[in-house]
Every structure is written in C-alpha cells, then in structure tokens.
Amino acid sequence: MKTENKTIEKQTTExxxxxxxxxxxxxxxxxxxxxxxxxxxxxNEACHLRVVVRRLMPLSNPEQYxxxxxxxDTEIGVLVNPSELSKESNKILNEELDKRYFTPTIQKxxxxxEQFGIHEWKVKTERGRVTFMVRGLNQNIKxxxxxxxxxTDVQGNRYDIPDYRKLDPKSFHQIKRHL
Amino acid sequence: xxTADTPTGTLDVLPKSIEDTLNTLDIEFKxxxxxxxxxxxxxxxxxxxxxxxxxxxxxxxTASGEVIHYIPYKSVLGIRAENVVDAGILVLETxxxxxxxxxxxNSCAPKFGFVARYIGxxxxxxxxxxxxxxxxxxxxxxxxxxxxxxxxxxxxSPCPKCTKKHKVMLRIINYVRPYRGxxxxxxxxxxxxxxxxxxxxxxxxILIDDILQFNITTPVPDDxxxxxxxxxxxFQPVLLALSIAVGVLxxxxxxxxxxxxxxxxxxxxxxxxxxxxxxxxxxxxLHNLSIRFFDKRTTGTVISHITEDSERLQHFLLEGxxxxxxxxxxxxxxxxxxxxxxxxxxxxxxxxxxxxxLGGGWFYRTVRSLWHRAWRRRSKLFDVVNDSVSGIRxxxxxxxxxxxxxxFSGANIDARDYETHAELIWATYYPxxxxxxxxxxxxxxxxxxxxVIGAEMTLGTLMTFHIYLQMFYAxxxxxxxxxxxxxxxxTAAERLFEVIDSQPEQFDDGNLRAIPNISxxxxxxxxxxxxxxxxxxxxxxxxxxxxxxxxxxxxxSGAGKSxxxxxxCRFYTPDSGQLEIDGEDIRxxxxxxxxxxxxxxxxxxxxxxxxxxxxISYAHPDATMDDIITAAKAANAHDFIVKFPDGYDxxxxxxxxxxxxxxxxxxxxARAILHNPRILILDEATSSVDVETEKEIQQAIDRxxxxxxxxxxxxxxxxxxxxxxxxxxxxxxxxECGSHEELMEKKGIYFRLVETQREAADIRADAQIVxx
Numbered sequence: 001m002k003t004e005n006k007t008i009e010k011q012t013t014e015x016x017x018x019x020x021x022x023x024x025x026x027x028x029x030x031x032x033x034x035x036x037x038x039x040x041x042x043x044n045e046a047c048h049l050r051v052v053v054r055r056l057m058p059l060s061n062p063e064q065y066x067x068x069x070x071x072x073d074t075e076i077g078v079l080v081n082p083s084e085l086s087k088e089s090n091k092i093l094n095e096e097l098d099k100r101y102f103t104p105t106i107q108k109x110x111x112x113x114e115q116f117g118i119h120e121w122k123v124k125t126e127r128g129r130v131t132f133m134v135r136g137l138n139q140n141i142k143x144x145x146x147x148x149x150x151x152t153d154v155q156g157n158r159y160d161i162p163d164y165r166k167l168d169p170k171s172f173h174q175i176k177r178h179l
Numbered sequence: 180x181x182t183a184d185t186p187t188g189t190l191d192v193l194p195k196s197i198e199d200t201l202n203t204l205d206i207e208f209k210x211x212x213x214x215x216x217x218x219x220x221x222x223x224x225x226x227x228x229x230x231x232x233x234x235x236x237x238x239x240x241t242a243s244g245e246v247i248h249y250i251p252y253k254s255v256l257g258i259r260a261e262n263v264v265d266a267g268i269l270v271l272e273t274x275x276x277x278x279x280x281x282x283x284x285n286s287c288a289p290k291f292g293f294v295a296r297y298i299g300x301x302x303x304x305x306x307x308x309x310x311x312x313x314x315x316x317x318x319x320x321x322x323x324x325x326x327x328x329x330x331x332x333x334x335x336s337p338c339p340k341c342t343k344k345h346k347v348m349l350r351i352i353n354y355v356r357p358y359r360g361x362x363x364x365x366x367x368x369x370x371x372x373x374x375x376x377x378x379x380x381x382x383x384x385i386l387i388d389d390i391l392q393f394n395i396t397t398p399v400p401d402d403x404x405x406x407x408x409x410x411x412x413x414f415q416p417v418l419l420a421l422s423i424a425v426g427v428l429x430x431x432x433x434x435x436x437x438x439x440x441x442x443x444x445x446x447x448x449x450x451x452x453x454x455x456x457x458x459x460x461x462x463x464x465l466h467n468l469s470i471r472f473f474d475k476r477t478t479g480t481v482i483s484h485i486t487e488d489s490e491r492l493q494h495f496l497l498e499g500x501x502x503x504x505x506x507x508x509x510x511x512x513x514x515x516x517x518x519x520x521x522x523x524x525x526x527x528x529x530x531x532x533x534x535x536x537l538g539g540g541w542f543y544r545t546v547r548s549l550w551h552r553a554w555r556r557r558s559k560l561f562d563v564v565n566d567s568v569s570g571i572r573x574x575x576x577x578x579x580x581x582x583x584x585x586x587f588s589g590a591n592i593d594a595r596d597y598e599t600h601a602e603l604i605w606a607t608y609y610p611x612x613x614x615x616x617x618x619x620x621x622x623x624x625x626x627x628x629x630x631v632i633g634a635e636m637t638l639g640t641l642m643t644f645h646i647y648l649q650m651f652y653a654x655x656x657x658x659x660x661x662x663x664x665x666x667x668x669x670t671a672a673e674r675l676f677e678v679i680d681s682q683p684e685q686f687d688d689g690n691l692r693a694i695p696n697i698s699x700x701x702x703x704x705x706x707x708x709x710x711x712x713x714x715x716x717x718x719x720x721x722x723x724x725x726x727x728x729x730x731x732x733x734x735x736s737g738a739g740k741s742x743x744x745x746x747x748c749r750f751y752t753p754d755s756g757q758l759e760i761d762g763e764d765i766r767x768x769x770x771x772x773x774x775x776x777x778x779x780x781x782x783x784x785x786x787x788x789x790x791x792x793x794x795i796s797y798a799h800p801d802a803t804m805d806d807i808i809t810a811a812k813a814a815n816a817h818d819f820i821v822k823f824p825d826g827y828d829x830x831x832x833x834x835x836x837x838x839x840x841x842x843x844x845x846x847x848x849a850r851a852i853l854h855n856p857r858i859l860i861l862d863e864a865t866s867s868v869d870v871e872t873e874k875e876i877q878q879a880i881d882r883x884x885x886x887x888x889x890x891x892x893x894x895x896x897x898x899x900x901x902x903x904x905x906x907x908x909x910x911x912x913x914x915e916c917g918s919h920e921e922l923m924e925k926k927g928i929y930f931r932l933v934e935t936q937r938e939a940a941d942i943r944a945d946a947q948i949v950x951x
Contacts, residue, residue, distance in 0.1 A: 035276045050277045058264070098223050099282065102266030128225035156285040158265045 021077035023068065025084035030092040038096045040068060040076070048076065053096045059144065062101070066093065104130065105160045106151075109171035112178060119178070121151070125159065132157060141178070149175070190290055190317065191216040197229060200244030208233035215290050217283040219266065221247060230269065230281050230294070237271070239281045248280055255302060260288070260295035262714070267291060292714060293317050296707070300719075309719070311705065316755050347672050351496075354453045361449050368442040369501065373508040375435045377516060380646040382428050385411055388639030390420050446501045454493030461485055461675050467683040470750040474710065488671040495668035503661055506654035513651045520644060521636070527622050528648055534615040535655050542608050543660045549601035556594040563590045616652050623648055691769045697776045697857040698761055699726035699888030701747065706756035708746060716742045718911045719756070726857075729889040731899035733929060734908035740892045743908070744860050747890060748777055760858075778856030778887075780880075782863035784847030786838075791820055792827040794846055798854045806853060814849035814879040816842070841872035848879045859884060861891040865898050873898075896936055905929060 027043040030051070040051040048070045056065035056078065066082055069075045079085075082093050104125035111122045119134045132153040134140050142150040149161040161167070164175050193214035201211070212232045220226035220241065227242040237255065239248040250273055257272035267288045269280040283291055300313035355362050389411050411420050462485055473481060517525040567574055567583045574583050623645055630636035701724040709715040717739045724730055732740040745751055746758055749765050758765045760773070775798075786794050795810055796802040807827065811817040819842055823829045831838055831846075838846070844864065851859065864880060865873045881901060884891075893899050905922055907915035907929050915927050922929040 033276060035273070035278045037277050037279060099268060099279070100263045102219075102223075102264060102282075102284065104225075104265075125225075127219075127223060130225050156288070 023077040023079045025079060025081060028068075028079065028085060028089060030085070030089035032092060038092050042076070051076075051096070053093060053100060055097065055101065058101060059148075062097075066097070102127075103158050103160050105162065106167075106171075108168065109174040112174050118154075121153075121159075123159070132159070190214065190294070191229075193229065193231065197231075197240055197242075197244045201231070201238070201240070201246075204246065206236065206249065208235050210234055213294075215287075215294055217281050217287055217291070219282045219284050219287075221282060223282065225284075228281060230291075232294075232298070237280070248278065250278065250280075255298075257302065258295050258298045260292045262288070269295060289711070290317075292711075296715060296718075309705075314755060347669050347676065350676060351453065351457075351492075351672060354456050355449070357456075358449055358452060361445055365442065365445045365449060365501075366504075368438055368445060369504050369508060372435065372438040372442055373505060373512050375431060375438060376509070376650070377512050379428055379431050379435075380643045380650075382424060382431070383646060384637075384639035384643040386421075386424050386428075386639070387642055388637045390417065390424055442501065446497060450493055450496035450500070453496055454489050457492065457672075457675055458485060458489045461489065461678050464679050464681075464683070468678075468681055469683070470745075472681055488674050491671040492668050492675065495664060495671075499661070499664055499668065503665065506657065506661070509650060510654050513647050517644065517647055517651065520640065520647075524623060524627060524630075524644060527626055528619045528651070530622065531615050531618045532655060534618075535612070535652065538612055538615060539655075539657075539660075542612055543663065545608075546601065546605055547663070549597075549604055553594070553597040553601045556590070556597045560587075560590045560594045563587050616655075619652060620645060620648055690767055692763050692767050693769045694761060694763065694772045694776075697772075699857045700724065700759075700761050701858065701888060702757070702759040702762070704757040704759070706746075706753045706758050708742065708751065708753050710742075710751075715754070716911050717746075717908075720913050722906055722913060722916065724888055724890075726888055727886050728904065729884050729891065729902045731896075731902035731905040732890060732892045732908065733896065733899070733905050733932065736894075738908040739911045740908055741862060744862060744890060744892065747858065747860065748779070749773060776857040777860065778851040778854045778858070779860045779862070780844070780847050780851050780864045780883075783840075784843050786831045786843055786846060788831065790825075790828050790830055791823075791846060794831060795849045795853055797850055802853055807849075810849040810853040811846075813852050813882050814845045815875045816845035816849045816879075819845075841869070841876065844872075844876055845879060848876065848883060852883055857887060859887045859889045861889065861893075863892055863894065865893065865895070896933055 023042070027045075029041045029043075031039045031041070033039050033049065037050040038053075040048045042048075050071075052069040052072060054067040054069065055062050056067055063083070064081055066079045067075055068077060068079060082090055085093060104127045106123045106125055108124040109121065110124070111120075113120045113122075120131065121134060122131050123129070132155075134151060134153050140152045142152070144150070147163045147165045149164055151159045151161070153159070161175070164172065167175065190213050193211060198211065201208075210233065212234060214232070215230045217228045217230065218225060220228045228247070229238075229240045229242075231238040231240060232252075234252075236252050237248070237250045238246055240246050250271060254274045255271060256274060259270050259272075261268045261270045266282060266284050268282050269291050271278040271280050281291075297313050297315070297317075300309060303309040304312050385407060411424060465481070465485070514525075517528070563586055567587070574580060623641070627636060627641040627644060631638055631641050701722075703720040703722045706717065706720045707715050708717045720743070722730075732743060734740055742751075746753060746765075749768075749770065752758075752766055760768060765773070787797065792804070792807050793800075795807050799806075804827075808817060811820055811827075820827055820829070829837075831843075848864070861880060861884075865876050877898060884901070891899060891902060899905060900919065902919070904916060904918055906913060907922070907927075909928055915922055915925065915929055917925070923933065
C-alpha cells in the first residue's frame with residue numbers, strides 16, 4: 001500500500017518537475033486537525049496532513065504568491081491569490097503564515113539608549129512591547145531602499161520597519177539619529 | 180523509562196503558582212523534570228508560556244496556569260525544534276499526529292534546541308536505537324560579563340564597561356615603557372616649548388611701551404614701566420634698544436622653532452614605535468585565536484582591526500598627543516599670565532567661552548554625522564559603479580546600459596544631495612562660530628581701550644593682552660573635536676586590545692598531551708556538533724577509523740561532510756560526545772603536534788604569493804631542494820614546473836592567479852607530500868579540473884594516501900574507488916558505512932547516489948556521441 005502510494009507520488013512529481021504548478025483557489029480547502037495542524041485538501045486529488053506554507057516574496061508581496069508544500073522539501077504548488085480562498089481556509093492560511101513569519105514590525109520607538117556600543121531599543125510591535133539590544137548599529141541595521149529597515153538584535157531576532165519615514169515624529173527622530 | 184539524571188533548574192525555574200495549578204489537576208506525575216519558559220504565546224504575541232516535562236508527560240501551560248497541551252510521554256515518537264523566519268516552533272510527532280507544541284523567539288532558540296535534542300536522544304535511547312542515555316550538557320550561550328553582568332558580543336570579547344578608558348590609556352603607556360627616556364624628553368620639550376612661546380608677546384609690550392613711545396620730549400611715567408623696560412630704556416640711542424629688543428624676539432623665535440623640530444622628531448620616533456609594537460602584538464595574537472573568532476567577524480573587520488584601528492591610534496599618538504598636550508599647557512599658561520596682567524579684563528574674556536565650547540561641540544558633532552552620511556552615500560555610489568563595471572559583459576549582453584545609467588544617476592543624485600546638505604550646514608554655521616571667537620577680542624578692544632584712554636593701562640599692555648588672547652582662544656576652538664578625536668582613538672585602541680584580550684584557541688591547563696608521532700587512529704563516539712549549538716549540523720556520529728585507512732565521505736552538499744573535517748582539524752570542538760585521536764580526546768592534544776601531522780588538500784588550493792618552491796615548502800621552510808623536487812615529482816607537478824621559464828622560481832602571484840586550477844592543485848599536493856602528515860584530508864581535491872588533469876591528480880593522490888589515515892570528500896564517486904570504507908552522511912547523521920560493494924548490495928542511499936551519477940555520465944556520453 002505504502003510503496004504504491006510512493007510510486008504514484010514519484011510519477012506525478014516527475015511529471016510536474018519542469019512546469020510549475022499553480023493551484024486553483026477553488027480546489028483548495030484548509031482545515032484544522034484535532035491536533036491543531038493545518039490540513040490541506042485538494043479537490044479530487046489528495047489530502048496533506050501538515051501543510052507547510054511559504055511566501056515567495058515575503059518582503060515585497062507578502063499577501064500573494066504562497067507556496068504550499070507537503071513537507072519541507074516537497075512543494076505541492078503555488079497559490080497566487082489566497083484572498084480567493086473560502087473565508088475559513090484563508091483564516092487558517094494566515095494563521096500558518098503568521099507562525100512561519102515571525103518578524104515583528106516596529107510601530108513605535110519609545111527610546112534608543114546607547115551604552116558601551118550596545119543600543120537598547122524599547123519599542124512597540126504588532127506582537128506587543130519589547131526591549132532588545134543591538135550591537136554595532138552599522139552591521140545590524142539593514143536598509144532596503146527606499147526606507148525599509150531590518151534591525152537584528154544580539155540574540156538573532158529581526159525587527160522590521162517597513163517605512164521609517166512613516167513613523168510618528170518622535171519615533172522618526174529616534175531612528176534618524178542612528179542612520 | 181529514562182534513567183538519565185536531569186538536573187532541574189538549570190534551564191528555567193517554574194513559578195510556584197504554575198506548579199501548584201499542575202498539582203491540582205487530576206493528571207498523576209511524580210516530579211517535574213524540567214521546565215522551559217518561552218517568550219511568545221500561541222497567538223503569536225510576546226508573552227509567557229511554559230514547556231514542562233514531568234516523568235510521564237509533556238505539558239504546555241500559559242502564565243496563568245492554564246494547560247494548552249498535554250501529551251503522555253509514551254505516545255511521543257519524535258521531537259524537533261523547527262526554525263521558521265526569525266523564530267522557532269517546537270514540533271512533536273506523536274502517535275496521533277503532528278503537534279505544533281510551543282512557539283518561541285530566537286532569544287529562546289538555544290534552550291529549545293537543546294531540549295529537542297535531549298528529549299529526542301532520550302526517546303531514541305528508550306526505543307533502543309541508541310546505546311547510552313543523553314548527557315545533560317546544557318550551556319548558556321549568551322555571554323554576560325562576570326563582574327558587571329553586561330551583555331557581551333560573544334565569549335571572546337572583553338567587557339567594554341569593565342575595560343575603562345583610563346585603563347586603555349594606562350595600557351598604551353605600558354607600551355611606552357621601553358622608550359621611557361625619549362618619552363620624558365618629549366614631555367620636557369613640550370613644557371619648555373610652551374614657556375618659550377609665552378615670552379615673545381611680553382617683549383611686544385616692551386617694544387611698544389618702552390621703546391617705540393620713547394623719546395626725549397615725553398618720558399613715560401615711572402610707575403607704569405617694568406624693570407625690564409627700564410633696562411631697555413637705559414640703552415642709548417633708541418635704535419640700539421630697538422635692535423636689541425627685536426634681536427631678543429628673533430632669538431626666542433629661533434629657539435621655539437628648534438624646539439618644535441626637535442619635539443616633532445621625538446614624537447614621530449616614539450609614536451611609530453608604540454603603534455608598531457601594538458600592531459605586532461595584535462597580529463601575533465590573531466594567529467593564536469580560535470577559528471570561531473573569525474566566524475563571528477568578517478575578514479574585513481579583522482583586517483580593519485589591524486590596519487585601520489592601529490593607524491588611527493598611531494595618528495592620534497603622533498599628532499593628537501603632542502597637539503593636545505601643547506594646547507593644554509598653553510591654555511593654562513596663558514590663562515595664568517592673563518589673570519596676572521589684568522584680572523578684570525581676564526574675567527571679561529571668559530564670557531564667550533561657553534559659546535565657543537558648547538557651540539563648537541554641537542557644530543562638530545552635527546557636521547561629522549552629516550559628513551559620515553554623505554560618505555556612506557558616496558561609497559554606495561562606488562558600489563554601483565563597481566557592480567556594473569565588473570558585470571559589463573552581462574550588461575551589454577542583455578542590453579541594459581540605460582537601466583544601469585539610471586541606477587547610477589539615482590545614487591549619484593542621492594550622494595550629491597547629502598554632500599550639498601553637509602556643506603551648506605558648514606557654510607552657515609562656521610562663520611557665526613568664528614564670530615563668537617572674535618567677540619572676546621571686541622570686548623578687549625572696548626574695555627581695554629577705555630582703560631588706555633583713561634591712562635590706566637599702557638598701549639603695550641593692551642597689545643600684549645590681545646596677542647595672548649588669540650593664543651588663548653585657539654585651543655578652545657578645538658576642544659570639542661579634540662575630545663572626539665581622543666575618544667575615537669581610545670575606542671580604536673580598545674578594539675585592538677579586544678583582540679589581544681580574546682582567549683586563544685587552546686590554553687594549556689597542564690593536561691595537554693604531546694603526541695609527537697600520531698599513528699592515525701580516529702574515533703568518533705556519539706559526537707554532536709553545530710556552529711550554533713542549538714542547530715546541530717552533525718548528530719551522534721559514530722565512526723572508528725584504523726590507522727592508514729582511507730575513508731570516503733559521501734553525502735549531499737550541506738550534509739555535514741566539511742564540518743566533520745573541520746572537527747578533525749580541530750578548528751572547532753564537539754558540543755557533546757567524543758572525538759579521539761590515538762585514543763586521546765582531541766581537546767587534550769597539543770595543537771602544535773596535531774596540526775603538524777594533519778595535511779589538507781582543498782578544492783581551491785590557497786597558494787601564497789611567493790615562488791613555487793616556497794609554496795611547496797610552506798610548512799617546512801628548511802626543506803632541501805631535493806625534498807622539494809621529489810615531492811613535486813610524486814605530485815605529478817615536476818614536469819610542468821620544469822617547462823616554466825623560471826622553473827621552481829616562478830612567482831605564483833596572488834592566490835596563484837598565473838597558474839591553472841590543475842597546476843595549483845598539484846602544487847598543493849606536493850605541499851602535502853612534503854609535509855608528510857599522518858592524517859590526510861582531501862576536500863573535493865579533483866572537482867575543479869578537467870578529466871585529463873584529473874587523471875594526473877588522481878595518480879598523485881594515490882601516491883599521497885599510502886599509509887596515511889585519509890578522509891576524502893568527493894562529489895564524483897568514482898574518485899573514491901580506492902577508499903577502504905565509505906561513510907555516508909545524510910542530514911548530519913551517519914547513515915551507512917562500509918565498502919563500495921557492501922553498500923551497493925544494501926541498495927540504500929549510496930546505491931541511489933551512484934545510480935544517479937551513472938545516469939548523468941550516460942547522458943554526457945550520449946551527448947559526446949551526438950556531437951561527433
């Protein structure tokens with residue numbers, strides 16, 4: 001039984017190897033398993049017990065082009081427009097995306113204090129308030145033109161400022177001093 | 180169940196309130212083995228959630244004690260710490276399916292990585308797939324200063340708070356000690372130079388009051404002349420007095436110039452020697468540091484440590500120090516003189532000082548940061564140029580000249596705007612600052628002039644006062660940039676000392692074993708290693724290699740083959756388990772002995788600038804020419820070397836640029852043959868050359884591996900045909916081990932790899948037939 005499955009799977013993947021598969025939103029249903037994982041059902045085809053979701057353009061287009069995979073290595077296909085999914089499926093997809101893409105977005109900067117080359121940041125993110133330490137600002141603030149910033153702290157956490165010019169004036173002033 | 184002794188409390192201490200709530204549940208357990216705190220709750224916001232392992236089950240519990248997951252330990256099949264973007268999830272495989280157990284940020288990743296590894300090993304042990312229980316060897320990876328608790332960059336950095344600036348200064352002075360005679364001379368010269376500079380203005384006063392105003396009809400009243408002035412008035416005629424006064428001025432100025440020359444020479448001599456000895460010390464220390472030190476820093480930073488930082492320090496020692504000390508002496512010397520001459524006037528000239536110091540400070544800070552920003556835009560501009568000029572063929576091939584030009588003009592305009600802004604700020608604020616400086620002299624002109632008119636002060640005194648005033652204000656203007664300069668140089672010095680203070684690769688705790696003659700037995704026992712210890716690259720490696728055996732390391736790229744080799748070279752040490760050479764733990768073997776007996780041939784051999792002969796004898800500079808030629812011959816290198824016009828004296832140039840890949844490879848094999856190592860490492864030694872050359876190199880390698888323990892990595896499996904055994908690594912685990920025939924029979928991973936390569940070879944052969 002199991003080996004049979006495998007050969008079928010192998011054939012289909014071999015067939016699809018050279019052409020990218022784009023999934024139709026109407027064929028897809030996402031549900032939560034009792035254990036809490038996201039299951040993907042493709043109409044008339046298969047059911048995957050723990051689907052792995054990835055953004056193809058996490059920075060420039062996080063809402064569209066979502067890769068769905070059966071495990072870390074086996075992609076099922078690409079879903080271009082998740083908004084076409086049913087409301088429930090879309091919700092589950094977004095929850096899974098939120099799990100995989102943690103990067104907190106900084107909404108407000110309360111204070112940046114420097115002591116001995118370590119900058120302590122007190123900020124508000126969409127995931128709540130947080131304080132973190134950054135060493136050597138030059139290497140740990142990465143600017144993506146025109147005004148996006150990624151800040152990496154000493155423990156390897158990354159924080160995102162999508163457009164520092166759009167921060168409130170006080171936060172803007174705090175960040176501008178360090179650019 | 181588990182027999183392992185797991186000390187609780189070394190990870191996180193579970194709050195009493197949560198423990199109490201757990202006890203009220205009707206789930207039975209004897210003890211809590213350990214608990215780990217996460218900083219992200221299941222909804223994805225920052226908060227507190229607990230992972231708890233009891234003797235019978237795994238729990239996750241919210242901060243208020245509410246149980247989210249309860250999974251009996253028996254039903255757990257596997258556990259892994261999954262890395263997602265900027266965070267992690269602990270994932271459990273159970274009999275009922277997969278469970279995303281708990282989320283955590285990267286701050287907690289080391290803890291959960293360890294927990295996953297530990298529990299995973301325990302389950303394997305329970306299922307009988309592992310012969311011993313896991314060892315509790317959790318170490319905290321974050322590094323805090325032992326005396327003040329400040330967060331540090333890594334374990335090799337000294338605490339920036341505890342190394343105070345004045346201590347840095349003291350350490351620099353330590354380097355002065357061998358030259359203390361000259362240093363004292365230098366100080367003496369500075370003091371005398373300052374004193375000498377104070378004298379000429381005084382003679383200006385005598386010139387004006389006692390000589391230029393002196394004629395027979397209007398004698399100067401006695402009470403306003405000085406004793407020196409009286410002497411000069413004694414000279415007759417006036418011209419003689421004038422000549423003498425000017426002569427004295429000339430003498431002082433000549434002396435001042437002489438002192439200046441002397442002082443600069445001593446200063447140059449001294450500062451270059453100090454910075455050279457610091458540089459030598461840093462460089463020497465750099466070569467004793469662990470490879471991990473270099474992992475954490477880019478080559479650029481390390482190079483700038485040695486070159487830029489020491490240059491900055493030297494610049495400061497050379498010019499800054501003498502400038503600073505002269506100016507400070509000047510300031511105090513002139514200040515005293517001014518107050519002695521006329522204290523009321525001296526008080527008045529203090530008025531603009533706050534403006535000068537504070538305004539100057541603000542001005543230099545602003546301008547500096549603006550220039551720094553402009554400089555960064557400019558370097559970005561150079562990057563654009565560099566990028567498109569290096570890729571000029573690609574640009575032309577795709578016809579993208581216009582878009583490249585547009586990209587450049589964007590960066591160009593950016594740079595232009597920032598530079599203009601910086602210059603505008605300078606142009607606007609510099610003149611007012613200078614005005615503030617001149618304000619002092621206006622006060623002197625007015626108040627002093629008032630006194631001169633009222634005959635309370637002589638014109639000479641006023642003029643002298645004015646000259647002193649200019650000398651007084653000059654250093655003040657530089658106070659702020661000087662402080663900046665000094666502090667930046669101290670930071671540079673600190674960075675240099677940081678390298679010096681970092682721990683060396685191996686320190687002798689008295690237990691080091693000297694192994695002058697390694698037999699070549701290598702043994703891995705349950706060895707686990709990761710560059711970040713919470714992300715293991717190699718897991719539970721078990722391999723016993725006999726002396727003289729050749730082991731082929733096989734696996735997909737990224738499987739961990741090169742990491743295994745890095746461990747044998749002891750660039751890194753295992754996180755857990757053992758790596759033994761000749762039955763001796765590798766950590767306890769004297770590195771000098773170990774490295775002397777390990778030889779490496781890499782895919783892209785590194786040749787140093789120098790001749791071919793020098794490169795072959797790199798590890799043994801005292802090798803005879805006979806040895807070198809023999810080694811070259813054995814490496815199939817002799818024949819092509821002879822054909823070069825300069826033979827063995829051919830300069831290979833930077834990284835061996837003038838030689839082909841195959842030639843460089845054979846030279847590096849000759850280097851390894853001459854080195855005569857007991858343990859030999861071949862890392863993709865034949866992959867970057869064509870088939871013909873490969874044959875030659877393969878021959879050379881076959882000669883080289885004889886009677887040595889050899890570890891060889893190769894993508895082309897055919898090159899491993901001489902290996903006694905093949906060790907197959909898959910995702911960091913040793914999955915298969917045996918001879919080619921055994922593994923082919925097994926029809927496992929190795930079999931599939933061979934099949935794939937055979938297919939690829941067939942395709943190549945077909946293509947060749949078609950071409951013909």
